[in-house]
Amino acid sequence: MTKPVTGGPLLRIEDLSVRLPPGADRSHALSGVSLAVEPGEILCVVGESGSGKSMLAGTVMRLLPPGVAPEAGRVLFQGRDLLAESEAAMRRIRGAAIGMVFQEPMTALNPLRRVGDQIAEVFRIHTRLSRSAIRDRVRALLDEVRLPDPDSALRAYPHELSGGQRQRVMIAMALALEPALLIADEPTTALDVTTQGRILALIREIQRRRGMGVLFITHDFGVVAEIADRVAVMQGGRLVEAGPAREVLGRPRADYTRALIAAVPPLAPRAPRGEGGAPILSLAGVSKTYRSGGPFGRGRVTHAVRDVTLDLPRGTTLGIVGESGSGKSTLARCIVRLLDPEAGTIRLGDTDLARLSRRAMREQAHRVQMVFQDPFASLNPRRRAGDLVAQGPVLRGVPRAAALARARELFALVGLDPAAVGRFPHEFSGGQRQRIGLARALALEPEVLIADEPVSALDVSVQAQVLALLDDLRDRLGLSMLFITHDLRVAAQICDRVAVMKDGAVVETGPTAAVFADPHHPYTRALLEAVPGRAWSPTDAAAAPAA
Amino acid sequence: MVLVRRYLRNPAALLGAVLLVLVLAVALSAPLLFPKDPLSLAGRPLQWPFANPRLWLGTDSSGRDIAAQIFYGARVSLLIGLVATAIAIAIGIAVGAVAGFYGGLADEVLMRVTEAFQTLPNFLLLLVLVAVFGSQITTVTVAIGLVSWPAVARLTRAEFLTLRNREFVQACRVLGMGDARIILREILPNALPPVIVYASVVMAVAILLESALAFLNLSDPNIASWGNLIGAGRGVLRTQWYVSAIPGVAILLTVLGVSLVGQGLNDALNPRLRRTLPS
Numbered sequence: 136m137t138k139p140v141t142g143g144p145l146l147r148i149e150d151l152s153v154r155l156p157p158g159a160d161r162s163h164a165l166s167g168v169s170l171a172v173e174p175g176e177i178l179c180v181v182g183e184s185g186s187g188k189s190m191l192a193g194t195v196m197r198l199l200p201p202g203v204a205p206e207a208g209r210v211l212f213q214g215r216d217l218l219a220e221s222e223a224a225m226r227r228i229r230g231a232a233i234g235m236v237f238q239e240p241m242t243a244l245n246p247l248r249r250v251g252d253q254i255a256e257v258f259r260i261h262t263r264l265s266r267s268a269i270r271d272r273v274r275a276l277l278d279e280v281r282l283p284d285p286d287s288a289l290r291a292y293p294h295e296l297s298g299g300q301r302q303r304v305m306i307a308m309a310l311a312l313e314p315a316l317l318i319a320d321e322p323t324t325a326l327d328v329t330t331q332g333r334i335l336a337l338i339r340e341i342q343r344r345r346g347m348g349v350l351f352i353t354h355d356f357g358v359v360a361e362i363a364d365r366v367a368v369m370q371g372g373r374l375v376e377a378g379p380a381r382e383v384l385g386r387p388r389a390d391y392t393r394a395l396i397a398a399v400p401p402l403a404p405r406a407p408r409g410e411g412g413a414p415i416l417s418l419a420g421v422s423k424t425y426r427s428g429g430p431f432g433r434g435r436v437t438h439a440v441r442d443v444t445l446d447l448p449r450g451t452t453l454g455i456v457g458e459s460g461s462g463k464s465t466l467a468r469c470i471v472r473l474l475d476p477e478a479g480t481i482r483l484g485d486t487d488l489a490r491l492s493r494r495a496m497r498e499q500a501h502r503v504q505m506v507f508q509d510p511f512a513s514l515n516p517r518r519r520a521g522d523l524v525a526q527g528p529v530l531r532g533v534p535r536a537a538a539l540a541r542a543r544e545l546f547a548l549v550g551l552d553p554a555a556v557g558r559f560p561h562e563f564s565g566g567q568r569q570r571i572g573l574a575r576a577l578a579l580e581p582e583v584l585i586a587d588e589p590v591s592a593l594d595v596s597v598q599a600q601v602l603a604l605l606d607d608l609r610d611r612l613g614l615s616m617l618f619i620t621h622d623l624r625v626a627a628q629i630c631d632r633v634a635v636m637k638d639g640a641v642v643e644t645g646p647t648a649a650v651f652a653d654p655h656h657p658y659t660r661a662l663l664e665a666v667p668g669r670a671w672s673p674t675d676a677a678a679a680p681a682a
Numbered sequence: 683m684v685l686v687r688r689y690l691r692n693p694a695a696l697l698g699a700v701l702l703v704l705v706l707a708v709a710l711s712a713p714l715l716f717p718k719d720p721l722s723l724a725g726r727p728l729q730w731p732f733a734n735p736r737l738w739l740g741t742d743s744s745g746r747d748i749a750a751q752i753f754y755g756a757r758v759s760l761l762i763g764l765v766a767t768a769i770a771i772a773i774g775i776a777v778g779a780v781a782g783f784y785g786g787l788a789d790e791v792l793m794r795v796t797e798a799f800q801t802l803p804n805f806l807l808l809l810v811l812v813a814v815f816g817s818q819i820t821t822v823t824v825a826i827g828l829v830s831w832p833a834v835a836r837l838t839r840a841e842f843l844t845l846r847n848r849e850f851v852q853a854c855r856v857l858g859m860g861d862a863r864i865i866l867r868e869i870l871p872n873a874l875p876p877v878i879v880y881a882s883v884v885m886a887v888a889i890l891l892e893s894a895l896a897f898l899n900l901s902d903p904n905i906a907s908w909g910n911l912i913g914a915g916r917g918v919l920r921t922q923w924y925v926s927a928i929p930g931v932a933i934l935l936t937v938l939g940v941s942l943v944g945q946g947l948n949d950a951l952n953p954r955l956r957r958t959l960p961s
Contacts, residue, residue: 471856500858513849517871527857575853 144171156202179363234309251289299330327458332665360668398599414446421479454630462639504576510568521556566597695946701939712753720750769827774834782842841873882944
């Protein structure tokens with residue numbers, strides 16, 4: 136067991152500056168950052184993308200990308216300056232004294248080697264234990280991270296485990312040599328909410344039992360509220376605010392922190408509007424199955440969507456919430472006929488979209504439009520923004536000049552500079568691109584707008600702006616919207632009604648406020664309980680006067 | 683243009699471009715410098731280079747001017763290279779795009795055909811085509827194009843497979859765009875860069891294939907091509923080696939130029955994949 140050589144903090148970062156290579160968007164990844172992690176506490180470093188929070192972890196581990204180098208300051212771990220250590224000494228520290236858990240457990244594990252073997256490797260590299268002793272230690276670790284069936288997990292390959300199980304394996308690896316400090320870089324971002332809740336509880340529990348220090352990097356204030364003892368807020372490579380979690384979350388001092396917290400959607404659902412209207416879109420008995428492997432339909436059958444019946448009242452927003460694999464995106468793609476449902480009707484007005492031929496669907500395409508999840512992949516990088524928006528109307532026979540003029544109006548409508556129509560997608564930020572995607576969908580004046588996780592790839596402050604825009608457009612244009620999300624906070628913000636999906640089926644549906652206040656289905660209850668930081672209300676914190 | 687600047691910063695790519703421009707200049711200046719037919723008699727056979735100031739690269743075994751043949755040969759090699767490459771790329775893109783975009787049965791059928799072409803050594807196939815259809819320069823060029831497309835098809839298919847499920851393609855479908863338009867206007871421009879880079883390989887191989895045919899006396903004997911000249915020098919290879927060596931060097935430099943340009947284009951288009959050069 137490693138013991139601190141001197142008293143005081145386990146990790147102390149003093150006035151650290153890290154230089155970026157020339158040509159980057161700023162000169163320093165980190166400038167003048169000072170922080171401390173005490174033994175036995177969890178320090179959460181929060182920030183939006185580009186805040187330098189991951190660079191901080193990389194600097195402590197001395198694993199920085201080429202061209203990025205520390206320029207000034209010290210990183211004292213148990214009294215030793217890590218920046219002054221040799222590469223050989225660092226190799227002994229990494230893994231043994233400082234463990235690390237990454238965001239994406241699939242890419243961090245070697246897909247060709249068994250899980251047990253990969254954990255055992257840690258011992259083979261750092262210790263002289265015998266084979267049988269190593270086997271016992273690995274088994275004990277898998278027990279400690281609460282893998283359901285440790286013995287079969289030992290022999291499993293990474294792809295045979297679920298995302299949460301893989302992250303447990305990663306945590307087991309990081310804990311193998313009983314490090315004094317654990318660095319966790321967004322360890323739950325790629326996981327579902329319910330899995331995330333369990334992993335956070337696990338980290339908390341092990342940290343308490345072992346008295347480890349944890350440097351926990353995240354963008355999610357909900358997670359911070361859930362796990363942090365102390366919080367450090369970063370912006371543009373600088374430390375904005377640091378202090379005990381209760382203080383920072385309850386009475387933030389810095390304006391930036393207050394703005395960030397204000398952007399976190401509260402879990403309190405809005406009052407439903409436009410209730411009781413006639414449905415504009417109604418689904419009845421929609422099913423979609425996938426067959427994998429084997430010709431002639433043999434092999435595994437997956438029921439991606441099963442027997443879904445839903446109504447979208449005109450002028451309202453219906454949220455479809457669920458975890459990954461629940462079939463919510465498949466359902467959306469069936470409605471716009473990117474996929475062909477096997478059974479059921481999708482009635483838009485008096486047309487059954489599910490029955491249309493491909494050609495007939497192209498004629499009807501303008502009536503249902505879609506906004507996609509990934510603001511980078513959903514715009515053709517080789518077309519100008521204005522062209523992308525004008526494309527739909529041009530296909531319907533609108534003269535190009537008129538369509539481009541309309542694109543400019545739409546740019547103004549979604550809050551973009553109309554002069555930017557001549558620019559290419561890569562010249563816009565993520566939030567702006569999502570606005571282009573929205574303008575493209577609106578250009579066809581659809582009766583129903585389907586938004587598939589439109590804000591999940593965005594930073595929290597940008598997310599708040601896009602949500603406000605969607606809400607505003609809904610009111611101004613009387614849009615009827617199907618809003619797909621995994622984030623219950625977002626659903627509470629924007630949806631009048633929600634439908635909860637699990638394993639392809641809708642398990643519960645109703646007005647958002649009613650479902651959130653009194654969930655009937657156990658799964659809905661589990662989802663609501665897993666929302667990180669549900670006990671903490673960001674609105675109170677943002678409204679609280681600075682102390 | 684970022685692309686041009688990135689290209690010019692790479693010394694190897696710059697050398698390739700210079701070589702290609704030189705070959706092009708040689709090809710264009712041929713009728714100005716050598717107004718006579720390059721295949722006509724110019725002097726005593728088998729004169730060494732630099733021996734006769736009028737025939738500075740000497741003469742071959744039939745007494746034809748080697749320099750004139752090199753200059754006119756550059757036109758033939760470039761023309762065969764360009765046309766055969768265009769044919770190969772066009773077939774390859776059409777096959778690859780349809781197979782990659784539609785998948786399923788179309789993909790199965792087209793890929794089996796592609797594999798059938800690929801399993802045959804393409805030079806043997808070329809020999810068969812030339813043996814059957816004759817060895818006029820046009821047939822030779824078309825035949826070279828016909829044997830060179832499978833790799834292009836596979837490359838295009840791979841690009842289409844990754845691009846067809848991108849959200850921007852789905853967005854176009856949701857807008858109600860037809861398949862042909864999605865393939866040609868939306869996916870193809872994004873799939874093109876690696877294909878363009880590969881075209882340089884096709885062009886280099888096409889030039890070599892024509893030379894190899896000519897070496898076997900199977901190319902069009904009525905034109906001055908580098909391959910024909912090498913073939914003509916075969917009989918006197920041990921004593922008058924320069925007859926084969928000079929066009930050999932010309933082929934070497936052209937193919938080198940084409941390959942370097944292709945590699946340079948690749949590096950400029952994919953800057954992150956570039957091997958780090960010692961700076």
